[in-house]
Amino acid sequence: MRIAVTGAFGYSGRYITERLLQAGHEVITLTNSLNRPNPFGTKVKAFPFHFDAPEKLREDLRGVGTLVNTYWVRFDHRLFTHQQAVANTKVLFSAAQQAGVRRIVHLSISHPDSASPLPYFRGKAELESSLKALGLSYCILRPTVLFGKEDVLINNIAWSLRHLPVVGMFGKGDYRLQPIYVDDLAQAVAQKVSEDRDETIEAIGPETFSYRELLATIAAALGVKRPIISVPPTIGYWSCRLIGLLVGDIVITREEIQGLMEGRLQVDAPPLGTTRLTDWIARHRDTLGRRYTSEMARRVDRASKYRSN
Ligand SMILES: NC(=O)c1ccc[n+]([C@@H]2O[C@H](COP(=O)([O-])OP(=O)(O)OC[C@H]3O[C@@H](n4cnc5c(N)ncnc54)[C@H](OP(=O)(O)O)[C@@H]3O)[C@@H](O)[C@H]2O)c1
Numbered sequence: 001m002r003i004a005v006t007g008a009f010g011y012s013g014r015y016i017t018e019r020l021l022q023a024g025h026e027v028i029t030l031t032n033s034l035n036r037p038n039p040f041g042t043k044v045k046a047f048p049f050h051f052d053a054p055e056k057l058r059e060d061l062r063g064v065g066t067l068v069n070t071y072w073v074r075f076d077h078r079l080f081t082h083q084q085a086v087a088n089t090k091v092l093f094s095a096a097q098q099a100g101v102r103r104i105v106h107l108s109i110s111h112p113d114s115a116s117p118l119p120y121f122r123g124k125a126e127l128e129s130s131l132k133a134l135g136l137s138y139c140i141l142r143p144t145v146l147f148g149k150e151d152v153l154i155n156n157i158a159w160s161l162r163h164l165p166v167v168g169m170f171g172k173g174d175y176r177l178q179p180i181y182v183d184d185l186a187q188a189v190a191q192k193v194s195e196d197r198d199e200t201i202e203a204i205g206p207e208t209f210s211y212r213e214l215l216a217t218i219a220a221a222l223g224v225k226r227p228i229i230s231v232p233p234t235i236g237y238w239s240c241r242l243i244g245l246l247v248g249d250i251v252i253t254r255e256e257i258q259g260l261m262e263g264r265l266q267v268d269a270p271p272l273g274t275t276r277l278t279d280w281i282a283r284h285r286d287t288l289g290r291r292y293t294s295e296m297a298r299r300v301d302r303a304s305k306y307r308s309n
Contacts, residue, residue, distance in 0.1 A: 001065040002026045003193055004101075006092075008044055009036040010298075011150045011306055012107065013070045015186035017044060020068075023190050030060065030071075030092075035303040051088040054095045061099035066193040067092075069106045074295060075120070075253045082119040089127050093134055103137040105192050107185075110144045110178075110202060111264040118255045121264060128200070139192040141185065143203040144265040147277055148182035149284070149308035151293070154218070154277070156251065158289025160243075161219050161226055168231040168239060170257050173212030176266035178204035181280060184273030202269035207276050211260065221281040222289065233257050249294040284309070 003020055007013035008029035020027050021043060029046045038044060049071070050056040061067065069092065073085045096104060112125035131138050147154045160167050180203050188203065209217060215228050231239070233254075240251040259265070281288060287309050298306060 003066050004028050004064045005068040006030045006071040015183050016189045019186045019190035033302040037305045051091050057095035058099045064101050066103045067096045067101050082123040086123045105139045108140050108142045110142050110267050140200040141203040144178045146182045147179045150306040155293045155309045158218050159292045161224050162289045166227045168236050170233045170236040174210050175261050175263045176210050178208050179277045180205040180273040181275035202267045203272045205273040206271040221285050247292045249296045
């Protein structure tokens with residue numbers, strides 16, 4: 001089948017594309033980063049997103065059976081917003097429908113919520129509703145937090161543990177997370193592209209950690225001993241702002257801290273992934289967190305590949 005994947009030169013999109021090619025599918029990608037290195041060479045042709053020219057988007061999607069959508073923005077910024085990402089995704093969905101695409105496999109988030117003041121979770125809820133109303137076959141996968149060599153969160157926690165004299169956690173650190181390995185998610189997507197059933201799947205890994213346990217697990221795997229202290233979320237936020245100034249990034253936003261502390265990265269569902277974060281960290285303990293991974297660098301530099309840790 002001819003499949004369009006958004007962001008095949010990015011993080012999850014690259015793993016998904018790899019899995020789809022292995023399964024014998026033909027893959028094209030839609031991206032804003034045409035100048036990033038194409039790890040698939042001539043096997044994957046890249047087209048610009050063209051959110052401002054839906055007729056071009058429609059033409060590029062002609063002949064595509066399934067669209068796999070990873071497109072989203074992590075936080076609101078002067079260069080990009082969730083509101084814009086919602087509007088763009090609706091343009092993409094509509095172009096897919098008009099181009100005759102049969103099915104959309106869409107990456108969402110755990111606990112999307114139309115009533116939430118947090119634009120990430122509210123925007124994702126709006127997109128899930130919009131996808132369901134489209135009338136195409138769909139599969140929605142809701143990851144909590146991904147881990148893998150190109151990851152930001154787990155790597156940067158490891159970086160903090162390696163490089164800071166003391167590491168803070170927001171509040172008591174008792175809110176939970178269920179990280180899923182990016183390639184386990186990619187495998188699930190590759191399986192779902194050819195199915196017909198409309199479904200929504202919680203995409204979580206086999207282990208659940210409280211934030212406190214996650215920090216302790218990473219510290220133990222790296223063999224570093226650091227005081228891990230509880231700090232009020234506002235102090236934690238301003239400390240991260242300061243670190244952000246030093247590394248030239250937005251480490252975490254107030255909204256992300258709130259989402260984390262509300263327990264939105266944990267759901268009551270059977271695991272989809274089988275790779276344990278604990279095992280993965282043990283395998284990558286020599287490289288994990290040696291260097292800081294900058295979200296903003298990825299957004300501003302659209303010609304380099306995502307760095308792997
Ligand atoms: N990463 C996680 O831990 C995590 C956790 C839960 C849910 N998810 C969901 O999984 C999906 C994929 O996440 P990912 O981490 O694999 O993303 P990614 O590869 O970094 O980006 C996916 C796509 O979104 C585009 N994009 C990302 N940030 C953008 C920005 N600020 N402005 C414009 N375009 C932007 C990328 O553009 P280019 O094509 O130009 O690179 C790419 O096409 C998202 O829908 C996300 O909500 C991710």
